[in-house]
Amino acid sequence: MKVSARDADARVRTPDPAIKAYLIYGPDRGLAHERAGTLVKSILPDPDDPFALTLLTEEDLKSDPAALADAMVAMSLTGGQRLVRVRLSGETGGGPVADVISEIESGSLAPQTVLVVESGDLTPRGKLRKAFEPAKKALSIACYADDARSLGNLAEDLLKDEGLSIASDARMLWLPRLEGDRALARGEIDKLILYKGLRGQRAEGDDTVTLEDVEAIAADQGEAQMDAVIEPALLGRLAEADKAYVRSVSAGGSPVAILRALQRRLDQIGVVQGSGGDDAALARSGAPRFGPQADAFKRQVSLWRGRRLDHARQLAFQAERDVKRSGSPAEALVSELLIRLARGAAQASR
CATH class of the missing domain: 1.20.272 (Zinc Finger, Delta Prime; domain 3)
Incomplete structure (x- = not known):
């Protein structure tokens, strides 16, 4: 199934237990990586548990095409949910992934393990999207560059978490500089927050990001x-x-x-x-x-x-x-x- 842009973040924050595989892809690799990371944390109680999480790359799948199928049926040594995360740059390595999706859909593979595939941009005719989009037990989530509105919401949410707001003239100057890649944008937001100081570190009343603050950060970029x-x-x-x-x-x-x-x-x-x-x-x-x-x-x-x-x-x-x-x-x-x-x-x- 394909997920709309409006529902994408909600899907990775609150995953459906019936979904056994996710394809998170798109030209905005920073956003794809962020959503895949959020999904892993939503599914696994301890994302750092090596017995619960298996990481595979396209090099792994090229050298051993059976590695993914083996990982999907492996049991956790500590019990509980398992997850396999695959990172691809494109269609390379997609064959073993498509085979696993076919087995999940046919019922020949009924894993307790969840598959999360993270990739760069993919064409509609490629094997990965053709495997995920018609599937009933898999989701396909596209990640395209943020627009000014979504970037504004992201910035204001992160600033609000630290008790900060941003002046309108600073906002107008700053937001266009964030456009492009979610990871770069988040890094710039974090840089501005650190410049102002975290909650409890700032002087009393210094809770508004000003135009001067934005220009000071830009000078060091x-x-x-x-x-x-x-x-x-x-x-x-x-x-x-x-x-x-x-x-x-x-x-x-x-x-x-x-x-x-x-x-x-x-x-x-x-x-x-x-x-x-x-x-x-x-x-x-x-x-x-x-x-x-x-x-x-x-x-x-x-x-x-x-x-x-x-x-x-x-x-x-x-x-x-x-x-x-x-x-x-x-x-x-x-x-x-x-x-x-x-x-x-x-x-x-x-």
Whole structure:
């Protein structure tokens, strides 16, 4: 069954026990990831219990197509509800998922385990949507970019939780900057809340987000915006990188500044590899060593090595030469470079 956009959040917050499989997909990967996480927490009393939750990737399904079916019939060692969460980038790995949905619908598989599949954008003719949408025991939830109204509601709810409100002029300036990806938007909202201070940390009466607060936060976002472009490009997430690039340039960001930041990142990757690739090498390069940023950087290091890294550096150098030529369109040249690198990373990760 397909779920309407209006009902999607309610469905993941209060799941129907009769539904045994969920497909949460769409171009807004941040929103898909957030809804999948909410659903897991709604179903499992302890989402961190390794005996209750099995995580599978498309690489797992490619190397062992039977892994999903085996996980679906496995019993929890501690008893209680089990859940299998599968993360895909698209249709790759969708065959085993479609087979499991067919078995659930026919009654040949009656698992106590719930299946949650998280994916990027999918076409209506693809095997995943064709398996989920007609099914009576499965739900398909599409995740598209938030509009100004839904972003406004999200921001106001999160601000309200910390006893904050936002002035109308600040709201008008700030909300358009959040459009694009739910994860990025939530990160910007959290950043603003931390800037103002959590409930009980602020001075008395300082409970309204002002235009000055929004502008102060915006002044510190240049590096974060560039990283939002560079990271997905070097990890092969083409659509995400392109969206972030357009968003950055539309907000006044410099294509040349993005190019220079990309060159610094490639040099940083080279330093890490040339120094042995261990934690000491990460420290010497100035790369992040902990948290999601460190994990993303390590994936970049694993993808860009040897001749591939050398070629990327050459492309970046050539792009800078072309940009410096009279009349060369910097925005288009940098965009083309990011596309080439994202495609290269996507091929390398297969």
